Each structure stands twice: as C-alpha cells, then as structure tokens.
Amino acid sequence: MNIYVLLKRTFDTEEKIAINDGRIDEEGAEFIINPYDEYAVEEAINLRDEHGGEVTVVTIGEEESEKQLRTALAMGADKAVLINTEDDLEDGDQFTTVKILEAFFEGKEADIILAGNVAIDEASGQVGPRLAERLDIPYVTTITSISVDGETVQIERDVEGDVEKVETSLPLLVTCQQGLNEPRYPSLPGIMKAKKKPLEELELDDLDLDEGDVEAKTKTVDIFLPPEKEAGKVLEGEIDDQVKELVSLLRNEAKVL
Amino acid sequence: MNFELTKEQEMTRKMVRDFAENVIQPRAIDLDVKAEFPEDIFKEMGKLGLLGIPFPEEYGGVGGDTITYALAVEEIGRVCGGTGLSYAAAVSLGSSPIYYFGTEDQKQEYLVPLAKGEGLASFGLTEPNAGSDAGGTQTRAKLEGDEYVINGEKSWITNAGYARSITVTAVSGKREDGKNIISAFIVPADTPGLTINSNYDKMGVRASNTCEIILEDVRVPKENILGDPEKGFGQFLYTLDGGRISIAALAVGIAQASLDRALAYAKERKQFGKTISNFQAIQFKLADMAMEVELARNMVMKAAWLKDQGKPFTKESAYAKLFASETAFRSANQAIQIHGGYGYMREYEVERYLRDAKLLEIGEGTSEIQRLVIARQLGC
Numbered sequence A: 001m002n003i004y005v006l007l008k009r010t011f012d013t014e015e016k017i018a019i020n021d022g023r024i025d026e027e028g029a030e031f032i033i034n035p036y037d038e039y040a041v042e043e044a045i046n047l048r049d050e051h052g053g054e055v056t057v058v059t060i061g062e063e064e065s066e067k068q069l070r071t072a073l074a075m076g077a078d079k080a081v082l083i084n085t086e087d088d089l090e091d092g093d094q095f096t097t098v099k100i101l102e103a104f105f106e107g108k109e110a111d112i113i114l115a116g117n118v119a120i121d122e123a124s125g126q127v128g129p130r131l132a133e134r135l136d137i138p139y140v141t142t143i144t145s146i147s148v149d150g151e152t153v154q155i156e157r158d159v160e161g162d163v164e165k166v167e168t169s170l171p172l173l174v175t176c177q178q179g180l181n182e183p184r185y186p187s188l189p190g191i192m193k194a195k196k197k198p199l200e201e202l203e204l205d206d207l208d209l210d211e212g213d214v215e216a217k218t219k220t221v222d223i224f225l226p227p228e229k230e231a232g233k234v235l236e237g238e239i240d241d242q243v244k245e246l247v248s249l250l251r252n253e254a255k256v257l
Numbered sequence B: 001m002n003f004e005l006t007k008e009q010e011m012t013r014k015m016v017r018d019f020a021e022n023v024i025q026p027r028a029i030d031l032d033v034k035a036e037f038p039e040d041i042f043k044e045m046g047k048l049g050l051l052g053i054p055f056p057e058e059y060g061g062v063g064g065d066t067i068t069y070a071l072a073v074e075e076i077g078r079v080c081g082g083t084g085l086s087y088a089a090a091v092s093l094g095s096s097p098i099y100y101f102g103t104e105d106q107k108q109e110y111l112v113p114l115a116k117g118e119g120l121a122s123f124g125l126t127e128p129n130a131g132s133d134a135g136g137t138q139t140r141a142k143l144e145g146d147e148y149v150i151n152g153e154k155s156w157i158t159n160a161g162y163a164r165s166i167t168v169t170a171v172s173g174k175r176e177d178g179k180n181i182i183s184a185f186i187v188p189a190d191t192p193g194l195t196i197n198s199n200y201d202k203m204g205v206r207a208s209n210t211c212e213i214i215l216e217d218v219r220v221p222k223e224n225i226l227g228d229p230e231k232g233f234g235q236f237l238y239t240l241d242g243g244r245i246s247i248a249a250l251a252v253g254i255a256q257a258s259l260d261r262a263l264a265y266a267k268e269r270k271q272f273g274k275t276i277s278n279f280q281a282i283q284f285k286l287a288d289m290a291m292e293v294e295l296a297r298n299m300v301m302k303a304a305w306l307k308d309q310g311k312p313f314t315k316e317s318a319y320a321k322l323f324a325s326e327t328a329f330r331s332a333n334q335a336i337q338i339h340g341g342y343g344y345m346r347e348y349e350v351e352r353y354l355r356d357a358k359l360l361e362i363g364e365g366t367s368e369i370q371r372l373v374i375a376r377q378l379g380c
C-alpha cells in the first residue's frame, strides 16, 4: 500500500504559551507533532505492517519542521518530505496548503492519505477534506477505526459522540480522531534509525508553483481572546419554580427565546 | 563551542519526558509509599531501548552516547528519584563494566540481554565494613580447580533482587608488595550459595530496589572473572567515574523538578494579598535554584561530552556529581520552604524530592569522597 500522512508542526498547548500583540510568541513555545496527526502516523504504520507498502509523511513548513518529521520516522514511517515554504511565503491559509499538497500528490498514486481531524493551532479541519476534493477521491473525517480488505474499507467515525459506520473504497483520504489508537513512543533504536531514513526537501519551485498560485484567499482581520467567563447563576427552590425562572431568564435577560 | 543538542538527543529527551510524565509520574507517590520497585515500568523502558543507550548495536544496544543517556536519566529522575536511581545503576553499574571490561563471550552472554532490556544487573562493591574505602573489601575469592569459590557479604546493592547477574568484587590474592589483589566476578543471580535479601527500610529512593547479599561458597567458573584479574580495583574506579555522571544527571532531574514545582506554586499562592512570587525573599530563592540547576546541568553535559570524546573525565564527573547532588538537596529543601506547610505533605511531592536527593550525596561516592577525588586530581 502506498500510504501518505499529512503532518503539521504545532505549538504544544499543554506547555506555557505567551501571547504578544495578539500573536503567539514562538520563542518560548514548545513545538510538537499536531496530536491528531500522531494518530495518523500510528495508524499509517499499523496499516503498513498489516498490508505491506510504505509510509511517507509530508509536511509543509520550515527548516524547523524537520524535527517533527524525524520523530515520525523514528516512530516507524519510511520516508519524509518537507515542503519548505520559509523563503517563499509570508502567510498562507488552508487554500495555500491544499494547493501545494495537490501539486505534490500529482502522479503519486496514493492508496490512502491520513490526516489529523484538526490541527490544534488553527483548528480549521479543512485541509483533509479540501485536498480529497481536489484529488477527486472519497474522504471520511473523524475516524475512530479503520480496516482495509482489498479495495474495500470499513470505517467507524465519531459523530458528536455517536458512532457512524461507513463502507468505502481505496483510494481514500481519512482524518483521524482521538480514540483511533494509542500513538507509540518513538523507541531509541527508532530514533537512531531515523537519522538514516530519506528526508526529501522541496520548495514551491520544485512543484511548479509560484507565490501567486498559492496566495491566501482569506485575510486575518483581528485576533482576540474570548471574553472571560462570568460567574454562572445557580437556581434554587422547587423544580417547577426553577424551570419557570429559567424560562423567564432566557426570555428577558439572555433574550434567546 | 556548540551548546546545541543533536536531533537524536532532543528527540530522546522529548520521548523520555513524555514517557516519564505519562507512565511514571502518576505512580511516583504510590511507589514511594509502598517502597515498590516498578518492574513493569522497567520492562517498558527496556522495550523503548532506554537500557541500551550507551552500548553499540552489536551488543543489543542502540549506539547512543553518554549525553543522550544522561538526558534520559535526568528526565526519569525529574518524576521519580527511585526509578531514576535504579535506571542509572542498571546501566552505569550493572551493564557498563561488562561492556568496558568483558570478553566477547561475556558480552554476548551477559551484556546483550541487559542492553536489550530483557534483564537487569547489579554491581556489588560496598560491604558492611568497606564503603568509602572500597579497597578494604573483605569478600574473598579462591581458585579451586576451574572454579572460583567466593565468600563474603555486600550491602545496599541496587536492583539485586531483580538482577540476572551481579558483578561482585573480591580479594583474589596478594601482590608482591603485600597489597590485596581485587578482582571482579560475574555471578549469575541463581548461583547456589547466593542469598539476596531486600529488607532495608529506606529514607528515600524507595522505588529503587536495594539489597543485602550474602555469598557462601558461591562457585563460578574461572571464565567469569571480569577483565584483568589484577586490575579489578582500577576497573571499578573507572566504572564509578562513569556512574557519577548518571547520578549527577539524576540530581539535575530532581533539582529541576524542585524548581518547576516551587515556581508554579509561588505564582499561585497568595498571602498578604499578593502571590508569594512577588516577595523578594521568594524570588531570590527561585533565582538561586534556577542558576544552580543550569550550572549543574552544564557540568553534567561537559563530563558526558568528555567521556564521549574519549578524553579524561574523572575530575569533571566528580565536579558534576558533587555539585549536582548538593544542588538537588538545596533545591528540594527550598522547594519545601516555598510550599510552606503544604510542602511538608507527601501529596505535594517536594518532601520526597528532598529524601531522594539525600541519597545522591552518599551513593557512588559520598560528597567527601568526591572532594578527595578532586583534590587528588589537583595533585594533593
């Protein structure tokens, strides 16, 4: 099987994050593989171990992203590709990312592409589905289980806490949800082997793209923190009275009814 | 000069930190209360290759360096001093002497399973009447035909209760000048005549297994002598030089944990209408802790680097061990102080850091012995 994983380097939201002028201060932040992409890497390795083939991890990023790619190689992926846009792009959006990936996947004959459900930094959840549209292959989002038998693929996906069962076929793109698997730790021998695995570096030029082709379609107008949560109100008394009070509050105070 | 870690070193640190925080940290208090050796955690560490870091692949290891190993010890020590001690002892005292001095056969038979993480080994040097003065060993080994017969007693031997083999030192003869010849022997743990008790009730590093060993007419084949029969003493001095780097790394882990906890607490705790991190008395403590942790870590890294470069590192590893272990003790003590009454409670963990750190000023050469080593290196 020809397996691809889309991987993004993100800051670690479990570590301290400082915000300066509405922007995340990258200096102090810790960077990791987007946690949902870790599920994708793990599942890709499992699929390869079961069906044979090769796992290639792809990221669009900068020189620093090599660390996260090497980590995926240490977990067991076979090859990595870094599409380095450091010198070419100031800003991009999901359109930019998909456009670049579309060019990258041209002629690749991927059997399956695994991505994270969302990236925890911008959390758009768009890259996977939009790429599948561009490549004209089916996609299933937020999967929690997958099994492949020949061309047929059985999937379970998380739909707001319920499970939906889907049957589809290869080639296919899926986005991975928590619960799909328990990503392994990269072992020491894995880390040492990763050094010798191929890591290809591409630039826009290599994909026959120029800056104009991938110019973002959206603009960030403003970034702000959500308002501080105000203390809630606890109603008391008989249930009937509480319900009446709640309805009246919703109507008169919150004005949502 | 380059203070940057390699990608492999960074990846290892990140992996061990994640593993330590997810797998060991949640159990640290319980392991301490019950004085329980986490055998299952060591199995997992073995599978991840942690027990084989500084050994080459041909011996089941991963071909990493001392720096990588020290980073791993620090991260484990940061969450659990006891697990950290057993880890450091397994690699530096259990496996390393076999790697440094063993014959090819000994390496295949004894080192390979250790490096692969399929077992642990111990190093038995200390005796009831020979601690700092390890040359005063009273254990005796006598050659009878093709076997050595060993008799004696060893104290406080780390991991012996879970070991496949124990390397013990014993007097095997006398030199012409009348001084004892000390040799080291690999004794498989199931050899008849070997009794291993772990009845010590320790102050700290309680997750680490510590044993008393009694050898009564223990017979091992002649081939089990480790390295040069005449140079057992020099061999264990070299082994301890290496071990000191790992004890120092463990100390840095505990010191770092003390700082992390103290800083987080100081920013939360309010007294007199302010968080206590606003008080200069607290700030100065935190500043001293942060500085000392960083200095200690730098010394550990330098000693490890020297070892990796094949350069002499006796003095530097003694600096590292001495400074880092005393830093760990001071930092843990200040972390308790900053926590006030809460710090005195087990739940807040900083009191355990202090109990664990104390051992590091004693094991693998007391602080006094480190100063002796340094003074000797100065030519005194």
Ligand SMILES: Cc1cc2nc3c(=O)[nH]c(=O)nc-3n(C[C@H](O)[C@H](O)[C@H](O)COP(=O)(O)OP(=O)(O)OC[C@H]3O[C@@H](n4cnc5c(N)ncnc54)[C@H](O)[C@@H]3O)c2cc1C
Pocket: B089, B093, B122, B123, B124, B125, B126, B128, B130, B131, B132, B133, B155, B156, B157, B158, B159, B202, B205, B210, B359, B362, B363, B364, B365, B366, B367, B368, B369
């Ligand atoms: C938890 C634990 C684990 C251990 N694990 C191992 C192990 O795996 N293998 C092993 O072989 N040993 C192990 N040890 C033993 C440890 O290495 C010794 O405890 C240590 O070397 C000190 O020896 P001692 O306890 O006999 O103290 P002593 O040597 O009796 O020292 C008592 C005091 O006298 C001081 N002193 C001694 N000589 C001098 C001197 N010349 N000048 C100035 N001061 C001096 C010491 O610094 C110390 O303060 C372990 C000990 C503990 C507690």
Ligand SMILES: Cc1cc2nc3c(=O)[nH]c(=O)nc-3n(C[C@H](O)[C@H](O)[C@H](O)COP(=O)(O)OP(=O)(O)OC[C@H]3O[C@@H](n4cnc5c(N)ncnc54)[C@H](O)[C@@H]3O)c2cc1C
Pocket: B269, B271, B272, B276, B279, B280, B281, B282, B337, B338, B339, B340, B341, B342, B344
């Ligand atoms: C075993 C035990 C028994 C006890 N028994 C009793 C008892 O019988 N009765 C009773 O009432 N209490 C008792 N206590 C509580 C004890 O008196 C308090 O723990 C102590 O006063 C410290 O208060 P705290 O723990 O809230 O620490 P905090 O006041 O929160 O102090 C935390 C740290 O901040 C420092 N700090 C605070 N304010 C300042 C400042 N302005 N400038 C600089 N540094 C500052 C402190 O010195 C400390 O290092 C007991 C505590 C223990 C652990």
